[in-house]
Amino acid sequence: MANRTYTVAVAGATGAVGETMLRLLEERNFPVRRLKLLASERSTGKSLTFKGEEIKVERLDDGSFQGIDIALFSAGATRSQEFAPAAVKAGAVVIDNSSAFRMQSDVPLVIPEINPDAIAGYQARGIIANPNCTTIVMLMPLKPLHDYGRVRRVIVSSYQAVSGAGAKGIEELRRQTLAWARGEPIEVSAFPQQIAFNLIPHIDTFQPNGYTKEELKLVFETRKILGDESIGVSPTTVRVPVFTAHSVSMNVETERKIGVDRAKELLSKMPGLVVIDEPEAGRYPMPIFAAGKDDCFVGRIREDLTNDHALNLWVVGDQLRKGAALNAIQIAELLVDRYL
Amino acid sequence: MANRTYTVAVAGATGAVGETMLRLLEERNFPVRRLKLLASERSTGKSLTFKGEEIKVERLDDGSFQGIDIALFSAGATRSQEFAPAAVKAGAVVIDNSSAFRMQSDVPLVIPEINPDAIAGYQARGIIANPNCTTIVMLMPLKPLHDYGRVRRVIVSSYQAVSGAGAKGIEELRRQTLAWARGEPIEVSAFPQQIAFNLIPHIDTFQPNGYTKEELKLVFETRKILGDESIGVSPTTVRVPVFTAHSVSMNVETERKIGVDRAKELLSKMPGLVVIDEPEAGRYPMPIFAAGKDDCFVGRIREDLTNDHALNLWVVGDQLRKGAALNAIQIAELLVDRYL
Numbered sequence: 001m002a003n004r005t006y007t008v009a010v011a012g013a014t015g016a017v018g019e020t021m022l023r024l025l026e027e028r029n030f031p032v033r034r035l036k037l038l039a040s041e042r043s044t045g046k047s048l049t050f051k052g053e054e055i056k057v058e059r060l061d062d063g064s065f066q067g068i069d070i071a072l073f074s075a076g077a078t079r080s081q082e083f084a085p086a087a088v089k090a091g092a093v094v095i096d097n098s099s100a101f102r103m104q105s106d107v108p109l110v111i112p113e114i115n116p117d118a119i120a121g122y123q124a125r126g127i128i129a130n131p132n133c134t135t136i137v138m139l140m141p142l143k144p145l146h147d148y149g150r151v152r153r154v155i156v157s158s159y160q161a162v163s164g165a166g167a168k169g170i171e172e173l174r175r176q177t178l179a180w181a182r183g184e185p186i187e188v189s190a191f192p193q194q195i196a197f198n199l200i201p202h203i204d205t206f207q208p209n210g211y212t213k214e215e216l217k218l219v220f221e222t223r224k225i226l227g228d229e230s231i232g233v234s235p236t237t238v239r240v241p242v243f244t245a246h247s248v249s250m251n252v253e254t255e256r257k258i259g260v261d262r263a264k265e266l267l268s269k270m271p272g273l274v275v276i277d278e279p280e281a282g283r284y285p286m287p288i289f290a291a292g293k294d295d296c297f298v299g300r301i302r303e304d305l306t307n308d309h310a311l312n313l314w315v316v317g318d319q320l321r322k323g324a325a326l327n328a329i330q331i332a333e334l335l336v337d338r339y340l
Numbered sequence: 341m342a343n344r345t346y347t348v349a350v351a352g353a354t355g356a357v358g359e360t361m362l363r364l365l366e367e368r369n370f371p372v373r374r375l376k377l378l379a380s381e382r383s384t385g386k387s388l389t390f391k392g393e394e395i396k397v398e399r400l401d402d403g404s405f406q407g408i409d410i411a412l413f414s415a416g417a418t419r420s421q422e423f424a425p426a427a428v429k430a431g432a433v434v435i436d437n438s439s440a441f442r443m444q445s446d447v448p449l450v451i452p453e454i455n456p457d458a459i460a461g462y463q464a465r466g467i468i469a470n471p472n473c474t475t476i477v478m479l480m481p482l483k484p485l486h487d488y489g490r491v492r493r494v495i496v497s498s499y500q501a502v503s504g505a506g507a508k509g510i511e512e513l514r515r516q517t518l519a520w521a522r523g524e525p526i527e528v529s530a531f532p533q534q535i536a537f538n539l540i541p542h543i544d545t546f547q548p549n550g551y552t553k554e555e556l557k558l559v560f561e562t563r564k565i566l567g568d569e570s571i572g573v574s575p576t577t578v579r580v581p582v583f584t585a586h587s588v589s590m591n592v593e594t595e596r597k598i599g600v601d602r603a604k605e606l607l608s609k610m611p612g613l614v615v616i617d618e619p620e621a622g623r624y625p626m627p628i629f630a631a632g633k634d635d636c637f638v639g640r641i642r643e644d645l646t647n648d649h650a651l652n653l654w655v656v657g658d659q660l661r662k663g664a665a666l667n668a669i670q671i672a673e674l675l676v677d678r679y680l
Contacts, residue, residue, distance in 0.1 A: 153646050157497035157589035159539055159578065173537075181521035197513075198628040199499055199580065199587055201640050201654045206619045210600065210642040219645060232646030236589040236654065238499065240539065241581050247539050249497035249576040251591075260550065279546045288538040300541050302550040305559060306493050306572030314541045314576065 005033035012075030133323030149254030345373035352415030473663030489594030
C-alpha cells in the first residue's frame with residue numbers, strides 16, 4: 001500500500017472540526033488523491049484551501065460519495081444518520097465524529113493509542129465512530145492507569161471549551177466578549193446561557209436521571225473503549241469561557257494501588273500524552289498552552305488524601321485536534337495502513 | 341443591647357473584600373457609631389463613602405485601634421499577623437478574613453449558619469477567623485447533608501473567580517480581556533499565568549505533597565467547622581476567567597444514604613442556601629447569576645451512578661459576599677447579639 005492514494009470526502013468541511021481535519025490531512029501528509037468538501041446548502045459555493053489549492057465546497061447529499069474511499073463526517077448526528085448510509089453504500093468507509101453510531105454494538109469506537117484493534121470491526125457496517133471530545137481527553141491518561149491498576153471508579157468534572165459547540169461556539173465567546181469590552185448588551189444564541197465570564201453546567205440535553213447526554217457519553221464511551229463494563233464513571237460537565245482546549249479534573253480509583261511515582265512513569269510512556277508536572281516551577285497543563293497541539297497533557301498528579309488507591313489528575317487537550325479531528329485522521333491512517 | 345452602637349475599623353478597606361464590607365454594613369444597617377477605614381500607605385489619603393459620608397482612609401498601624409470595638413481585617417495574612425495583636429490589645433474583637441489564624445486551636449473558625457456557637461471561643465484570643473471563600477461555598481450544602489447522613493468523603497473540583505485574588509485579580513481579568521479585544525499583548529501580573537480565556541490549576545503555593553495551600557484549606561477548614569476530624573476531602577482548585585462568584589463540583593459520600601429527593605428537601609431548608617435545580621427549564625446555579633447575591637446556590641443534584649451513598653452537586657456563591665465580606669459581617673452581628 002506504500003504508494004496508494006485515496007479519495008477523501010469531508011462532510012461538514014466548513015465547521016471548526018472540518019477545517020481542522022483539512023489542516024491535519026495536510027500536516028500529516030495523508031495520502032489524498034482527491035479531496036471532496038461537503039457541507040449543507042448554507043456553505044456551498046464557499047472555497048477552502050488544501051495544499052495551496054482552492055477547493056469548492058459542494059452540497060452534501062446522497063449522491064456525494066461516488067468514488068470516495070474514506071468519508072470523514074463532522075456535520076452533526078442528524079446529518080451522519082441521514083447521509084452515512086449513502087456513503088457506505090457508495091463504497092466509502094465512514095469515520096464519524098458525531099454521537100450517532102458510537103454506542104451501536106457493531107460500530108467500533110476507537111482511540112488509536114488505546115484500542116486500535118477494535119477498528120477491525122468496521123467491516124460489519126462500514127462505519128467507525130470517533131469518541132466524544134471529553135471522553136478522548138479523559139481516556140488518554142486513564143488507559144495506562146487501567147492497564148496497570150484496573151480502574152474501578154472515576155469522578156470527573158470537566159471544564160469544556162466553546163469549540164466543543166463548533167465554529168458558532170467560538171464565535172459566540174468572541175462576540176460576547178467584544179460586546180462586553182464595548183459596553184454593549186451581550187446576546188445569547190449558541191449556548192443556553194451567556195458564556196463570557198460565566199460557567200454553564202449544561203452541555204447537551206438533560207436526561208430523566210438529572211445527567212446530561214454529554215455526561216452519560218463519558219460513562220458509556222469509557223466502558224466501550226476500555227472494554228470493561230465494570231468501570232464506574234461519575235461525571236459533571238461544565239462549559240467554560242475558553243476557546244479550544246478541554247480540561248478535566250479527575251479522581252481515579254484503581255483496584256491495585258499505583259502511587260504518584262509509578263503513575264508518572266506509566267503516564268509518560270503513553271503515546272500522545274505528555275506529563276507536565278513541575279508545579280513549583282509554574283509548569284502544569286493549561287488550555288492556552290494545549291491549544292493547537294496534538295498531544296494531551298496531564299499534571300497535578302497527586303495521591304488522593306482520602307483513599308490510597310486513588311489519584312487526582314488534571315488533564316488538558318485541544319478539543320478540535322485530539323478531541324476530534326486528529327483522532328479521526330489517526331483512525332483514517334490506521335485504516336489505510338491495515339485494511340485499505 | 342438593642343440600642344448599643346459600635347466603633348468599627350476595617351483594615352484593608354480599599355480592597356475588593358473591604359469595599360464589600362462597607363456596602364454590607366450599610367445594607368444590613370449594622371449598628372455602627374463610628375467607622376474607621378484603614379489601609380496600607382499606598383491607599384491612605386483616598387476616601388470611601390459610607391452612608392453618604394466621605395471617610396478618609398488612614399494608615400494601618402499599631403496605634404489604629406484605640407477605642408475600636410470590632411476590627412474587621414481583610415488585608416492579607418501578613419498584615420493580620422502583624423496588626424491583629426495590637427487591635428486585640430487595644431480592646432477590639434478581631435474578625436479576620438485571612439488564613440493567618442484559621443487553624444489555631446484557640447481561634448474559632450465560623451460560618452454563622454453552620455457553627456454559630458463556636459464563636460464563644462473568641463474570648464481566648466480576641467480573634468474570630470473567617471473561613472476561606474471556597475470552603476464557605478462548599479460547606480453551605482455540606483452542613484445539612486452531614487447532619488442527616490454524616491459526610492465521609494468529598495471529592496471537590498473548584499472553579500474560582502478572579503475576585504479571590506482581590507481587586508487586582510478583577511483588574512487583571514478586565515485588563516487582559518480588553519487587551520485581547522484590542523489585539524494588544526496580554527500582560528500577566530496578579531496571577532502566575534494568563535487568566536483571560538484560560539484556566540490555572542494553581543491557587544496559593546504548592547506543598548510537598550503536590551497539593552496547593554488553597555486545596556489543603558478545604559481539607560482542614562472543613563473538619564474544623566463541621567467539628568469532625570474523620571471527614572475526608574480530596575480537592576483540586578482551579579482559577580477560571582469569571583469575575584466574582586466561585587463554583588464547585590462536588591461528589592459527596594455519606595454514611596447514611598440520602599438520595600436526591602431527601603437531599604433537595606434538606607438543602608432547601610438550609611438558611612443562606614437556595615436550591616435551583618430545574619435543569620430542563622434551563623435553571624441551575626451560574627456565576628453571573630450568583631454575583632452580587634448574599635445566598636449561595638446549589639443545583640445539578642444527582643445520585644452518583646457509581647455509589648448509591650454518594651451525590652453529585654454543583655454549588656455557586658459570590659466570593660466577595662458569602663465567601664468573604666458577608667460571612668465576616670454575619671460573624672460581627674452574632675458577636676454583638678450575643679456578647680458585646
